[in-house]
Amino acid sequence: MKKYPRVVIVGAGFGGLQTARSLANKEVEVVLIDRNNYNTFIPLLYQVATAQLAPEQVAVPIRTLLRRAANTKFLRAEVTQIDFVAQEIKTDINTLSYDFLVLATGSRSQFLNVSGAEKYTFPLKTLNQAIRLRNHLLSCFEQAAVTNNQIERSQLLTIAIVGGGATGVELAGSLIELITNSLRRDYPQLNPQEVRVLLLQSGDRLFREFPQPLGDYTAKKLRRLGVKVMLGSKVVAVSPEGLELDDATKIATSTVIWAVGVEGAIPRCFPFPEKKQQRQINVLPTLQLIDHPQVFAIGDLARIPSHQKSLSGVAPEALQQGVYVASTIRRQIQGKRVKPFKYFNKGRLAIIGCYSGIGQIAGLPLKGFLPWLFWLAVHVVYVPDWRNRLIIFLTWLHNYLIGDRPSRLIL
Amino acid sequence: MKKYPRVVIVGAGFGGLQTARSLANKEVEVVLIDRNNYNTFIPLLYQVATAQLAPEQVAVPIRTLLRRAANTKFLRAEVTQIDFVAQEIKTDINTLSYDFLVLATGSRSQFLNVSGAEKYTFPLKTLNQAIRLRNHLLSCFEQAAVTNNQIERSQLLTIAIVGGGATGVELAGSLIELITNSLRRDYPQLNPQEVRVLLLQSGDRLFREFPQPLGDYTAKKLRRLGVKVMLGSKVVAVSPEGLELDDATKIATSTVIWAVGVEGAIPRCFPFPEKKQQRQINVLPTLQLIDHPQVFAIGDLARIPSHQKSLSGVAPEALQQGVYVASTIRRQIQGKRVKPFKYFNKGRLAIIGCYSGIGQIAGLPLKGFLPWLFWLAVHVVYVPDWRNRLIIFLTWLHNYLIGDRPSRLIL
Structure with a gap:
């Protein structure tokens, strides 16, 4: 041979x-x-963190994907x-x-030399980080439900997201959905006004990779959903008690999600x-x-x-x-000449949540329901396993028809 | 009020x-x-351990189940x-x-004072234990795939289950399905003959809660599937290298599952x-x-x-x-008289795997395909959440039609 x-x-x-x-x-x-023995579908990790999808639905065992490749070995x-x-x-x-x-x-x-960021924030690059964030968020609500200390409760119910790119925006929208659909029903004793989702962006706009009007639309939309969008807010320190901005503002929070710096x-x-x-x-x-x-x-x-x-x-x-x-x-x-790589940009989509998204396809800016639907369709199609594809589709259907998040386990 | x-x-x-x-x-x-903030459907835990169901499918957040109960509070x-x-x-x-x-x-x-059992065996009473066992089993196969040491490989590929009751039998059958359907395709380099599933029972028959003929049928069926059923085998010690029986037989194995003693x-x-x-x-x-x-x-x-x-x-x-x-x-x-509890026994079912089960309904012993199907039907119906019910049903359908185990992640 x-x-x-x-x-x-x-x-x-x-x-x-x-x-x-x-x-x-x-x-x-x-x-x-x-x-790892699995491939992670990273664009959907934030949905694991917000209890929308189970970890098993965004990860596929690598050996399954390679079964028909007789010339390929996997090594963990x-x-x-x-x-x-x-x-x-x-x-x-x-x-x-x-x-x-x-x-x-x-x-x-990349923690950009922000003091305490590596130790006290929740990044969202791996499946384990997504599960950890889910456990933490749900535990905060459990603790808030039993504390009589108002300062502690407010800290537990404040969620700060650092970074106004795709991950930050998607997380913010998804968190609002989680809170509105599920947690308000789970914790009738908590005052919805006490729950705060902050989106901190150091620059003066969200979504720098999209044209300005789409960033503005996103900020407007998120604010209408209840997210406190804080532009021009540069985080300089993070501690277990909260975070500090470069203008010395302090925000008391138990959850700082790190969605910036890669x-x-x-x-x-x-x-x-x-x-x-x-x-x-x-x-x-x-x-x-x-x-x-x-x-x-x-x-x-x-x-x-x-x-x-x-x-x-x-x-x-x-x-x-x-x-x-x-x-x-x-x-x-084969001894042939090597040509340079050319990226064919099919366009770009991002989801805001609650039936809104933005996108840019063939130079055309899109916003609202259509890019939201496109986003879901494209992501279902790209999930590398038809079984997960089906379950994700059913979960979203359930999620948007019934408005609930099934995977709220603290493991 | x-x-x-x-x-x-x-x-x-x-x-x-x-x-x-x-x-x-x-x-x-x-x-x-x-x-925990979730209710575990314990009868299906073994399917989590054998990568058939995702943990999210056998657990439901307790607050979800109590939403319509205005007089009820949950406390984690x-x-x-x-x-x-x-x-x-x-x-x-x-x-x-x-x-x-x-x-x-x-x-x-309950570890019955068997030396090393608490430390080195895998019990299967909680969701975390099921996930831990799944991770361990899959890791053993990953390690076996790369080792050239035949003794080590044989140890990694020997799985011993202690206890011939429902959990032990169900696990044994499900492991055989996992190995036959998925792992043989995942690890073409491993010799299927090297993989051994042992079911150790201290008494002289399986399933003591069922009539003798059903226990005999189970043993015969499991042996035909490839399980080494070892009756009259009392485990006296467990170590990281394996286990020891009371007749001083030593079995080298990396996985001892503890399905006895409660x-x-x-x-x-x-x-x-x-x-x-x-x-x-x-x-x-x-x-x-x-x-x-x-x-x-x-x-x-x-x-x-x-x-x-x-x-x-x-x-x-x-x-x-x-x-x-x-x-x-x-x-x-209400000051009324209290009557004693009476258990209405609707019958009992157990699944062996590979389309076989046993049961006893209204005194009538059942074996083969019918109790297998009953078992699946009853368990789907009793899962306390219609969403999980649907996904479990679809997963089983997929599992038995396509013959694959989707949840093989080492988390």
């Missing part, structure tokens, strides 16, 4: 998994490495060393040589040629590492310095890069 | 929850206490002290006086009149405590010493006791 070139892929998120799927049953041997491991010269990668359980290496480890929260999740062992830490890995327009044409970095991890702006950090881009890298590796094997 | 007598219920399992539901909107004030707390004389109960967050007290804390695993989960602070520890709380035929007519104990926690055999420990009995205690409390308030 002919020995095929081995492609090792690190990270089974949108980019890494897509690379593996595009290489399925092709003339390569594929090893996909991830520290943590990468501990990468040697670009020997073309070898070490994990906590074994050592693998590679012919091609695809780094697709995604991004992690950096490439560069493996700690990554051998930087420049001998200095960076937030992303610099790549050529072909997504290859500058001195190592057989090594690729894709998704949130990668940055093309020659482009004016860094890559957009959205799932469709990572997916397209996965397809591109798979095809580029095959071209390299 | 007239002040109603207060009924405090400790434990929101089958019995406690049913008591609360039967007292909903009646002329009493109800406080239901549980350490741990009971720390009970004073029968002052009629007062202390929790970790407050103190409550009661007019009536219903103790319904269920049961917990005792009433008597609150640690329970003031026993006899000044000695017991396995259950003795009650009168009216389920009242002997010296305290306003205190009831129900479900797995309670035992009527005047009956030949202790209560049967099945969910229908706890449910009937809940209804009974609610009505008895109302009779006491």
Whole structure:
């Protein structure tokens, strides 16, 4: 039997998994490495945090997704060393040589040197973080229901979200839905006026990736729903008691959600040629590492310095890069010329909640019910498993028809 | 407004929850206490452990179930002290006086003084234990897939279940389904012959609560499915390497599931009149405590010493006791005479797996496909939430039509 070139892929998120799927049953041997045995559908994590979806519905076992790929092995491991010269990668359980290496480890929260942020805030980049946030939010309500101390109760019922991008806005809207639909009915003894959802944005507008009018629409909409949108509010410190802004305002809250600041999740062992830490890995327009044409970095991890702006950090881009890298590796094997990666922007959507969304498709700005519905449709379609697709669809139907959140377990 | 007598219920399992539901909107004030904010449908826990159902599908937030009960409050707390004389109960967050007290804390695993059992086995009485067992089983397969050490691999792929009652048998059958349907496809590199499921029973037959022929049928069926049924095998010690039987046989295994030995989960602070520890709380035929007519104990926690055999420990009995205690409390308030509790046995069913079950209805023994189907139907109907009912139904349909287990996440 002919020995095929081995492609090792690190990270089974949108980019890494897509690379593996595009290489399925092709003339390569594929090893996909991830520290978790499941792929997380990150755009829906906030719905796990707000008890709308169960964790099982936004995660799929990786082995299920790879069953038909006879040339692909999955390895649940943590990468501990990468040697670009020997073309070898070490994990906590074994050592693998590679012919091609695809780094697709995604991004992690960056705490921007805000004191206490790493320790006391709730980021929302992984499934475990989403479950932790859900447990915490529900526990705050349980505690608020039994305390007679008004200051403590107000602190427990104040939820601050730092960051006015997609995650922050989506969380704010979803929290309002959770509170209005479920928690008010669960806790009749609590005064709805005491529950506060704050959305803090350091800049002067929400959704910087969309045109100004859409950001304004979002802020107006969120305010109408009851979110306190605080523009120009820069957080400088977080403690167990609350947070502090740069104008010395203090906000007492038990829950600070960190929805700002993302950096490439560069493996700690990554051998930087420049001998200095960076937030992303610099790549050529072909997504290859500058001195190592057989090594690729894709998704949130990668940055093309020659482009004016860094890559957009959205799932469709990572997916397209996965397809591109798979095809580029095959071209390299066949001795063909490698073309640069081009991102085809199909448009962008974001959901505000309560039947509102915004979007930009083919340059056309959209707002209101239509982008809300588009958003739900697109996300159901992109969930990589038809069973989860069906359950998510049914859950949303139930959610919007009956207005309830089923997954309110404190585990 | 007239002040109603207060009924405090400790434990929101089958019995406690049913008591609360039967007292909903009646002329009493109800406080239901549980350490978790959800009710667990214990008979389906084994399906969480074997990745068939998501945890969210066998648990329902208690507040959801009590929404229409205006006279009922839920308190998420741990009971720390009970004073029968002052009629007062202390929790970790407050103190409550009661007019009536219903103790319904269920049961917990009893390790029968087997050395190492408490530390190294996996019991299956709570949702967290089920998730822990699922994580462990899947991790064993992940580890087995990468090890080259044959002894280690065999240990990782041997699963021992201690106890040949309903939990043990159901787990054994469900594990075989998990292995046959999902894991063989997930781990093509593993030899199916290496995976072993052992069911150890100290007595000479399975299912002592059913007639002998049904126990024999179960053993035959399980053996045909590939379970190694080991009768007359008494476990005397458990260690991280495996277990030891009383005939000094050693079995190397990474997974010992403890499905035997149950005792009433008597609150640690329970003031026993006899000044000695017991396995259950003795009650009168009216389920009242002997010296305290306003205190009831129900479900797995309670035992009527005047009956030949202790209560049967099945969910229908706890449910009937809940209804009974609610009505008895109302009779006491109205000054009416209290009648003893009578259990109406509707019959009993158990599932073996792979389309087989056994049962006894109106004295009639059943085996094969029919009791299997009955079992599924009865359990779907008894799940206390129509949404979970639908998802469980769809999951089973998917499971038996497509033959796959979707929830294989290591969280």
